[in-house]
Amino acid sequence: NAGVTQTPKFQVLKTGQSMTLQCAQDMNHEYMSWYRQDPGMGLRLIHYSVGAGITDQGEVPNGYNVSRSTTEDFPLRLLSAAPSQTSVYFCASSYSRTGGQPQHFGDGTRLSIL
Amino acid sequence: DAKTTQPNSMESNEEEPVHLPCNHSTISGTDYIHWYRQLPSQGPEYVIHGLTSNVNNRMASLAIAEDRKSSTLILHRATLRDAAVYYCILLSGGSNYKLTFGKGTLLTVNP
Numbered sequence: 126n127a128g129v130t131q132t133p134k135f136q137v138l139k140t141g142q143s144m145t146l147q148c149a150q151d152m153n154h155e156y157m158s159w160y161r162q163d164p165g166m167g168l169r170l171i172h173y174s175v176g177a178g179i180t181d182q183g184e185v186p187n188g189y190n191v192s193r194s195t196t197e198d199f200p201l202r203l204l205s206a207a208p209s210q211t212s213v214y215f216c217a218s219s220y221s222r223t224g225g226q227p228q229h230f231g232d233g234t235r236l237s238i239l
Numbered sequence: 240d241a242k243t244t245q246p247n248s249m250e251s252n253e254e255e256p257v258h259l260p261c262n263h264s265t266i267s268g269t270d271y272i273h274w275y276r277q278l279p280s281q282g283p284e285y286v287i288h289g290l291t292s293n294v295n296n297r298m299a300s301l302a303i304a305e306d307r308k309s310s311t312l313i314l315h316r317a318t319l320r321d322a323a324v325y326y327c328i329l330l331s332g333g334s335n336y337k338l339t340f341g342k343g344t345l346l347t348v349n350p
Contacts, residue, residue, distance in 0.1 A: 167340030167342065168338070170337055170338075224269060224330045225332075230283045230285075
């Protein structure tokens with residue numbers, strides 16, 4: 126079973142370019158989320174979704190858009206890339222939004238913006 | 240947000256048990272205690288979680304103090320592949336369902 130799949134694994138962008146980071150899960154999970162991890166820092170929540178058609182902002186949403194048209198997919202869009210968005214991005218999913226449900230993470234997308 | 244306190248680093252020898260402590264004195268009744276680990280260049284990996292009782296799974300054991308103000312992750316026989324940063328996180332549901340990663344404990348395993 127694939128679990129949480131993120132593509133691409135690596136990406137280099139120029140300032141001002143746009144791109145979409147893909148995230149897909151095959152576990153029929155209701156809850157999906159995006160985090161970013163910067164050197165020496167913990168993960169910070171960008172956006173999350175509690176089901177198809179429902180999204181909400183996390184701690185650091187500025188500069189990012191999300192949508193959830195299907196249960197399986199939760200893409201993250203950078204509208205106009207900035208060097209401050211250079212980071213490693215992780216997608217996570219869980220069965221539901223209850224404290225007893227663990228989150229399952231993808232392997233990450235390493236994004237560099239020049 | 241309820242916070243956790245972990246040692247910055249710990250060291251162990253291969254094939255020996257490892258006890259990773261976590262203090263969470265402000266834990267609320269609805270907070271579950273979760274442990275994740277992150278190996279170099281990989282995403283966080285779920286290890287184990289519990290609410291009040293001790294828990295065992297194929298990866299580790301979780302010992303929870305009776306007052307729930309502390310817990311210990313136990314790796315029964317450390318291997319080189321267990322070298323990672325281990326995060327102790329409190330997680331409750333609904334609008335508070337958010338993993339807040341602190342700095343964690345960097346576990347070094349010596350051969």
